[in-house]
Structure formats: C-alpha cells, structure tokens
Amino acid sequence: MRKGYGVYWRRFGGMEKAFLVFAVIYVILYFTRAASLAQSLTGLAAFVCGLLSLFKLARRAIRRAIWRLRNRLIAAYLFIAVVPIVLIVAMVALASWVVIGQMAVYLVNKELEHREVTLLRQADAFANLPIQDPEVGLARFARLTRTSFPKLELLITGKRELRYPVGTQITHPPPVWKHASGLIIKKDGKDEHLYAWAHAIAGGEEVTILAPIDHELLAGLVPGLGDVTFYPLIRQAKESLVPPKKNALDFEFNGFYPVMVPSWNSPEQEIRLVLFVNTRVLAVLTTVFQKLDWTEQLLTWFVVVAVLFLMVEMVSLVTGVQLSRSITGAVHELYLGTQHVKEGDFSYRVPVKGNDQLAELTTSFNSMTSNLGRLIVVAKEKERLESELAIAREVQNQLFPKDVPFTKTLELKGVCHPARMVSGDYYDFMALTDHSLAFAIGDVAGKGISAALLMATIQSTMRTQLSSHNGSGLHHLSAARMVSVLNQQLYATTAPEKYATFYFALYEESTHSLTYTNAGHLAPMLLRGGDFQMLNSTGTVVGAFPFARYEERTVALEHGDLLVAYTDGIAEPENAYGEMFGEERLKDLVVKYSRADSSEIIARSMEAVNQWTGSSELQDDMTMVVARRV
Numbered sequence: 001m002r003k004g005y006g007v008y009w010r011r012f013g014g015m016e017k018a019f020l021v022f023a024v025i026y027v028i029l030y031f032t033r034a035a036s037l038a039q040s041l042t043g044l045a046a047f048v049c050g051l052l053s054l055f056k057l058a059r060r061a062i063r064r065a066i067w068r069l070r071n072r073l074i075a076a077y078l079f080i081a082v083v084p085i086v087l088i089v090a091m092v093a094l095a096s097w098v099v100i101g102q103m104a105v106y107l108v109n110k111e112l113e114h115r116e117v118t119l120l121r122q123a124d125a126f127a128n129l130p131i132q133d134p135e136v137g138l139a140r141f142a143r144l145t146r147t148s149f150p151k152l153e154l155l156i157t158g159k160r161e162l163r164y165p166v167g168t169q170i171t172h173p174p175p176v177w178k179h180a181s182g183l184i185i186k187k188d189g190k191d192e193h194l195y196a197w198a199h200a201i202a203g204g205e206e207v208t209i210l211a212p213i214d215h216e217l218l219a220g221l222v223p224g225l226g227d228v229t230f231y232p233l234i235r236q237a238k239e240s241l242v243p244p245k246k247n248a249l250d251f252e253f254n255g256f257y258p259v260m261v262p263s264w265n266s267p268e269q270e271i272r273l274v275l276f277v278n279t280r281v282l283a284v285l286t287t288v289f290q291k292l293d294w295t296e297q298l299l300t301w302f303v304v305v306a307v308l309f310l311m312v313e314m315v316s317l318v319t320g321v322q323l324s325r326s327i328t329g330a331v332h333e334l335y336l337g338t339q340h341v342k343e344g345d346f347s348y349r350v351p352v353k354g355n356d357q358l359a360e361l362t363t364s365f366n367s368m369t370s371n372l373g374r375l376i377v378v379a380k381e382k383e384r385l386e387s388e389l390a391i392a393r394e395v396q397n398q399l400f401p402k403d404v405p406f407t408k409t410l411e412l413k414g415v416c417h418p419a420r421m422v423s424g425d426y427y428d429f430m431a432l433t434d435h436s437l438a439f440a441i442g443d444v445a446g447k448g449i450s451a452a453l454l455m456a457t458i459q460s461t462m463r464t465q466l467s468s469h470n471g472s473g474l475h476h477l478s479a480a481r482m483v484s485v486l487n488q489q490l491y492a493t494t495a496p497e498k499y500a501t502f503y504f505a506l507y508e509e510s511t512h513s514l515t516y517t518n519a520g521h522l523a524p525m526l527l528r529g530g531d532f533q534m535l536n537s538t539g540t541v542v543g544a545f546p547f548a549r550y551e552e553r554t555v556a557l558e559h560g561d562l563l564v565a566y567t568d569g570i571a572e573p574e575n576a577y578g579e580m581f582g583e584e585r586l587k588d589l590v591v592k593y594s595r596a597d598s599s600e601i602i603a604r605s606m607e608a609v610n611q612w613t614g615s616s617e618l619q620d621d622m623t624m625v626v627a628r629r630v
Contacts, residue, residue, distance in 0.1 A: 101255025226279030346373030424451025490543030
C-alpha cells in the first residue's frame with residue numbers, strides 16, 4: 001500500500017503537491033481554531049494552488065483530447081465554423097434584446113414627455129390668459145387633460161385663487177422654482193410619490209399642476225405594450241400586464257432607462273429612478289409598425305430563415321465531421337502502418353479507400369513499405385556479403401607474405417592496396433636456400449571474390465611447386481617450367497574466361513643472377529645507372545590456353561640496380577580528362593626516388609597515382625614490388 005501511495009505521489013506535479021499541503025494545513029488550523037490570519041493566508045494559498053492545478057489538469061486533458069488528428073480537426077472546425085455562428089447568434093440576441101427593450105422604453109418615454117408638455121401648455125394658458133368664467137375654464141381644462149392624466153390637481157393664485165378639484169390641498173412649490181415641468185418627487189408624510197407637474201408664473205398669476213404617476217397611468221401610456229414601472233417608487237403590479245405570447249418567438253423582453261428626477265423641496269437634489277418596461281417582441285413591433293398581420297408575417301419569415309440557416313449549419317457540421325473522419329481515418333491507418341513498420345512488420349498493408357489524394361497517399365505508403373521490405377532484405381544480404389568479404393579480406397591478408405626472405409645482396413619490398421574488400425592482384429616472396437629466393441607478381445582478370453579465389457589458387461600452386469624443390473638449389477628449378485605447370489592447372493580448374501598475367505623470378509645470390517618468366521604481365525623496370533631496361537613478356541597469360549609455351553631469361557644484377565614490378569592499377573588509372581598515368585610518369589618517379597628506401601618509392605608512386613585520378617577511391621587494385629641489389 002505504501003508503495004502504491006508513493007507512486008501516486010510521484011505522479012503529482014509541484015503545484016498539486018503544494019495544493020494538498022496547504023489544504024491539509026488549512027484543515028488542521030480550522031479544527032484547532034488557530035489564528036484567523038494564518039487560516040486566511042493558508043486558505044488563500046490553497047485556493048490559488050488549487051486553481052492553478054485545475055488549470056494544469058484542464059490543459060492536460062485538452063492536450064490528450066486533441067492528440068488524435070480527428071479530434072483536433074473537429075475542434076478546429078468548431079472554432080472556425082460553430083463558435084463564430086454561436087457568437088453571431090448571441091450578438092443578434094443581445095442586439096435584439098437591447099433594440100426591442102430600448103424601443104419599448106422610447107415609446108413609453110416619448111408618450112410621457114408628450115403628456116408632460118400638455119400639462120405645461122395648460123399651465124401657461126392659465127397664467128397668461130385671463131379667465132372670464134372660472135367654471136368654464138376649469139371645465140375646459142378637465143376636458144383637455146382627462147385623457148392624459150385622469151387624476152390631477154390645479155392651483156392658481158394671484159388675482160384670484162382657483163383649485164381643481166374643489167377642496168384640494170395642493171400648494172405651490174418653494175420659491176426657488178420658476179418656470180418648470182416634467183417629473184418631480186414630492187414627499188407626502190413619510191412616503192415619497194412621483195408626479196408629473198407643470199409650474200408657470202406670468203402676469204401676477206402663479207399656476208401649479210400636479211398629476212400623480214401610478215401603475216395604472218403608466219400601463220395606459222402605450223396600450224398593450226406591457227408592464228411599466230419606475231423603480232423603486234412604483235413597482236410591478238401583482239397581476240402581470242405583459243401581453244400573452246402569440247408564437248414561439250414572441251419572447252419577453254425587459255427594457256430599462258435611468259431617469260434623474262428632482263425633489264419638490266430643492267431643484268438641485270435629484271433622485272435616480274429607473275424606468276422599466278416589461279414587454280414582448282410582437283407587442284413592440286405591432287406598436288411601431290401599426291400592422292399586426294404584417295408584423296406576424298415578418299416574424300414568421302424570420303423564423304423560416306432562421307430554421308433554414310440552422311439546417312444548413314447542421315448539414316455543414318455533419319459534413320465537416322464526416323470529412324474529418326475520412327481524413328483522420330486515413331491518417332490513423334497510416335499511423336498504425338508506421339507502428340507496424342517500426343516493429344519490423346513490412347508485410348502490413350494499409351487499407352485503401354476511395355480514389356482521392358489520401359487513397360493515393362495510402363497506396364504510396366504501401367508501395368514504400370513493400371520497397372522497404374525488399375531493401376531490408378537486400379541490406380541484410382549486403383551486410384552478410386560484407387561480413388563474408390571482410391572475412392575473405394582477412395584471409396587474403398594472411399596469404400600475402402609477412403616476412404621478406406633474408407639475403408645479403410637483394411632487398412625486397414611489396415605492397416598491395418585492393419580497390420575493393422578483396423584484391424585480384426598477387427605478389428609473393430619465398431626463400432629456397434640460404435643463398436636463393438623466388439618472388440612473383442600477378443594480376444588476375446576481374447575483381448572481387450572470384451579474382452581473389454584465383455589469386456589464392458595461383459599462390460597455392462606456386463608455393464607447392466617451390467616447396468617440392470626446397471633446399472635443392474636453383475639448378476633443379478626452371479621458371480618457365482613452373483609457369484607452364486601453373487598455366488595447365490589454372491586452365492584445367494577454372495572457367496575459360498579466368499586468366500591472369502604473371503611474372504615469376506628466381507634469384508641466385510652467388511652469381512647475382514635473376515632468372516624470370518613474364519607471362520603477359522606489364523614489363524618490370526630495371527633501373528641501372530639512370531637507364532631503364534624493360535623485362536618484357538616471354539609468353540602469354542596463364543590460364544587462357546592449355547599448351548602455351550613460356551621462355552625464361554636471365555639477367556645479372558649489378559650493385560645499385562633497382563627492379564620495379566607493378567600491376568595495371570599503377571600505370572593505367574585515368575584522370576578527369578581520360579588520360580592514363582602511364583609508364584613514363586612512373587619512370588620519372590622511380591628515378592626521382594631511386595636513392596630512397598623501397599617503402600618510400602612504393603608510397604610515393606601510389607600517392608602520385610591517387611593525386612592523378614583526383615579520387616579517394618581506387619580505380620583498380622594497386623600492387624608494386626621493388627627489388628634492390630645491395
């Protein structure tokens with residue numbers, strides 16, 4: 001159990017851990033009735049950490065939710081298409097609420113202002129026009145104002161005093177008021193009441209008209225509009241005056257408008273009231289357009305357009321989701337395919353659906369997977385062959401001579417640089433007696449494993465012949481006869497197209513004589529005193545003809561003579577212009593470094609060939625043997 005809790009605890013981040021710690025501390029402080037300041041600070045810290053932890057969890061959940069491309073595309077579609085539509089609808093709804101509400105408030109406010117102007121006109125008329133018959137004037141006043149304000153009070157003082165209705169207790173406002181009209185708040189006892197009023201002073205007459213504003217009067221300002229109130233002095237009626245709903249879109253709206261109303265006792269003192277109008281859409285539109293049938297038709301058409309718009313949006317949403325599913329389905333299948341390829345299953349094929357670009361992509365993926373499978377097989381085979389070639393090269397390196405036979409008067413050095421892993425060139429040294437040795441150089445036709453095998457065959461054949469005469473001296477050996485035997489064996493055991501050039505020499509230290517047979521090999525160079533003598537061919541290549549005849553020749557080596565034998569990888573490589581390195585350039589190098597060590601002669605020669613070709617890769621196997629008479 002402890003181990004399980006530890007795993008869960010390690011999964012929490014620093015913010016989650018801080019939240020849990022602060023929450024535990026807060027609970028402990030709460031139950032121990034610790035200082036309120038510590039509780040407040042701990043609670044605030046826990047709240048902040050909890051809020052940040054919740055934000056992190058929500059962000060992590062969103063990342064997991066949109067990890068799949070399908071969910072991400074759907075989310076993108078929602079943000080691009082659905083969210084703007086929702087915002088537009090919300091803006092339209094808000095604008096409709098504001099417009100309808102303000103239209104209702106405007107209708108009520110304009111009607112109330114119109115009636116207030118009527119009161120002012122009546123007050124001006126009483127103040128400026130002498131009344132011959134007070135009864136006639138009051139009757140006319142009552143007739144003109146009855147439709148606007150059923151309940152009102154009139155006081156005229158100056159030349160005469162008139163009250164309407166008779167016995168009313170109305171008084172004039174404080175002297176600070178001059179010519180005025182509109183709304184006013186007058187305190188009657190402990191209660192405050194809202195009035196529409198007019199006050200005029202002219203020709204020694206002072207006229208004051210007060211009309212109480214009640215719920216009944218406000219409801220009758222615009223008949224059929226709805227419930228009208230002035231908050232907080234006049235509240236809504238107990239029974240709703242809002243018109244009944246005529247259709248599904250005949251929503252109820254609330255309009256409001258702040259009004260600053262002065263006090264009766266002081267014009268500078270104003271009280272804020274709010275005019276509320278509770279109405280419906282058709283009630284406002286009918287009042288504005290004055291044609292109920294046309295208004296209902298307009299609303300009906302609006303409903304039809306809105307429904308069509310909603311249907312198009314739903315079809316678009318479904319189509320977008322289906323397109324997203326088709327896209328993400330193909331991507332998901334490709335993802336599964338990559339997982340199979342990752343695990344090395346190149347036989348898995350992604351199902352191809354449709355004939356669009358995604359289907360072409362799926363087909364290309366399947367082709368790529370198939371090609372990868374074949375390439376993996378080829379790569380494995382190549383790796384196996386390279387491994388075998390490495391083994392073959394290691395074996396071939398063992399075939400080349402490690403030690404040079406010691407003689408007092410002849411110094412030998414040989415090097416082979418293969419163009420590939422294994423070489424078809426051949427060179428070998430072998431001691432016969434204490435005073436004689438044999439050396440050879442050859443070039444097998446072709447490259448690679450087959451040439452290397454033929455090279456091994458040549459070495460084996462020559463070493464077998466030399467071993468059978470080991471210790472008997474050179475008078476029992478014939479270079480021509482040994483090369484002839486080699487030719488017959490190669491012809492009998494290899495394919496007709498397999499052959500090799502071969503140069504074989506026997507050296508006797510007592511006479512300093514070099515007896516050689518050149519079977520079609522490039523003529524070795526014998527440098528003596530600045531002049532070259534070419535040891536030309538004495539027969540054709542070995543392995544090509546069964547009864548080829550070979551001759552041998554003998555040359556006496558003098559002190560300081562330098563013999564250089566080489567393969568065509570030295571003389572025939574071409575530069576960028578197709579020009580071969582050539583025998584003459586090699587001669588110049590040999591003359592230049594004739595007094596240097598044999599190893600340096602070989603190294604300088606091969607370096608010059610590489611520079612001539614301008615490539616790091618060899619065009620052919622490069623082999624050179626240098627013999628110096630000391």
